[in-house]
Amino acid sequence: MGPHPAVAAIRLVVRRVLHDILDEHTRNPGEHSRSPVGPAGPGRIPEAPREREPAPLVLVACSGGADSMALASALAFEAPRLGVRAGGVTVDHGLQAGSDLRAAEVTLRLRGLGLDPVESVAVTVGRDGGPEAAARDARYVALDAAAERHGAAAVLLGHTRDDQAETVLLGLARGSGIRSLSGMAAVSGAAGRYRRPFLRLDRQTARKACMVQSLPVWDDPHNTDPAYTRSRLRHEGLPALEKALGKGVVEALARTAQLSRDDADALDAWAGRAEAGVRDADGRLECAGLHALPPAVRRRVLRRAAIDAGAPAGSLFARHIEEIDRLITGWRGQGAINLPGRVVVRRQGGRLVIRQG
Numbered sequence: 001m002g003p004h005p006a007v008a009a010i011r012l013v014v015r016r017v018l019h020d021i022l023d024e025h026t027r028n029p030g031e032h033s034r035s036p037v038g039p040a041g042p043g044r045i046p047e048a049p050r051e052r053e054p055a056p057l058v059l060v061a062c063s064g065g066a067d068s069m070a071l072a073s074a075l076a077f078e079a080p081r082l083g084v085r086a087g088g089v090t091v092d093h094g095l096q097a098g099s100d101l102r103a104a105e106v107t108l109r110l111r112g113l114g115l116d117p118v119e120s121v122a123v124t125v126g127r128d129g130g131p132e133a134a135a136r137d138a139r140y141v142a143l144d145a146a147a148e149r150h151g152a153a154a155v156l157l158g159h160t161r162d163d164q165a166e167t168v169l170l171g172l173a174r175g176s177g178i179r180s181l182s183g184m185a186a187v188s189g190a191a192g193r194y195r196r197p198f199l200r201l202d203r204q205t206a207r208k209a210c211m212v213q214s215l216p217v218w219d220d221p222h223n224t225d226p227a228y229t230r231s232r233l234r235h236e237g238l239p240a241l242e243k244a245l246g247k248g249v250v251e252a253l254a255r256t257a258q259l260s261r262d263d264a265d266a267l268d269a270w271a272g273r274a275e276a277g278v279r280d281a282d283g284r285l286e287c288a289g290l291h292a293l294p295p296a297v298r299r300r301v302l303r304r305a306a307i308d309a310g311a312p313a314g315s316l317f318a319r320h321i322e323e324i325d326r327l328i329t330g331w332r333g334q335g336a337i338n339l340p341g342r343v344v345v346r347r348q349g350g351r352l353v354i355r356q357g
């Protein structure tokens with residue numbers, strides 16, 4: 001008898017991602033399989049010949065919740081069959097009493113699945129951008145460092161189709177364009193480090209896979225705490241939408257993410273080409289050329305130029321770009337515009353001067 005359909009489904013998507021990672025590893029053997037970070041210098045051992053390349057290591061980022069436990073179990077099952085090493089990392093955000101004990105328990109469970117290396121990393125969560133964003137930032141810094149330390153080819157994350165739908169709705173509510181509607185990418189991070197094999201899988205399948213394999217899971221109290229936006233969306237917003245619009249709404253939102261991502265990528269590429277055409281010899285942007293561009297392309301050119309000048313991407317909002325845009329489309333001799341990161345934009349002689357100052 002084969003595995004339960006939920007278990008078969010999670011293994012299949014993980015197998016596919018591992019195949020991708022292996023393919024990339026074979027094509028660029030040095031890139032992902034460097035040895036764990038150690039002392040560099042003259043005594044450094046030269047790169048091993050291709051046939052002695054160690055098997056790539058794939059880590060799972062595991063909170064102990066159902067999604068990432070299901071992911072860990074599928075990784076532990078599939079990796080040895082494909083000649084991949086599999087390990088796990090859990091991050092202790094230190095936000096609840098006893099979080100260190102929970103992290104220790106997660107590491108035991110991961111080891112119990114046969115993963116090695118397994119590590120628990122404690123982080124200090126700052127305050128920037130609200131508690132959810134601060135915890136996420138700290139987590140990714142820790143995961144990046146763990147991946148470097150272990151020389152991992154990839155880190156798997158357990159985001160599901162339901163998480164994707166929530167992300168799209170959050171982007172829609174911010175009103176900031178199709179890039180934020182495109183949700184989370186299946187592959188992201190430096191050199192495509194982060195992989196999200198469950199993005200097309202529903203949360204129920206992950207839960208079911210844990211249940212039938214008798215995997216104990218930890219339910220993060222934050223996930224049900226109405227103080228958190230995502231939790232309200234998960235428990236009130238999406239069910240209300242499903243009631244009003246029908247059961248397919250989660251799938252439709254996830255599809256919106258994929259379509260938006262393709263559109264946003266195409267517009268970004270267009271903006272890259274357009275930018276070269278509107279820069280003068282001194283690198284300033286010509287207003288007439290900008291005016292002739294479609295607004296979606298022009299706004300992207302302006303955003304890139306502001307970021308290139310030193311404005312932090314995370315603090316640059318649609319209203320900032322609209323204000324710069326008015327120097328082009330609504331020019332009445334207005335003064336300079338101040339952007340985050342002490343970047344100043346002014347129009348001079350039919351050109352935009354964007355600089356830090």
Ligand SMILES: Nc1ncnc2c1ncn2[C@@H]1O[C@H](COP(=O)(O)OP(=O)(O)OP(=O)(O)O)[C@@H](O)[C@H]1O
Binds near residue numbers: 063092
């Ligand atoms: N404390 C943590 N340590 C390691 N990885 C984490 C941690 N928290 C989240 N992750 C990773 O990020 C993914 C998304 O987490 P998030 O909390 O947004 O969603 P979730 O649906 O609650 O996931 P899960 O059921 O796995 O906790 C997780 O599946 C996991 O891969």
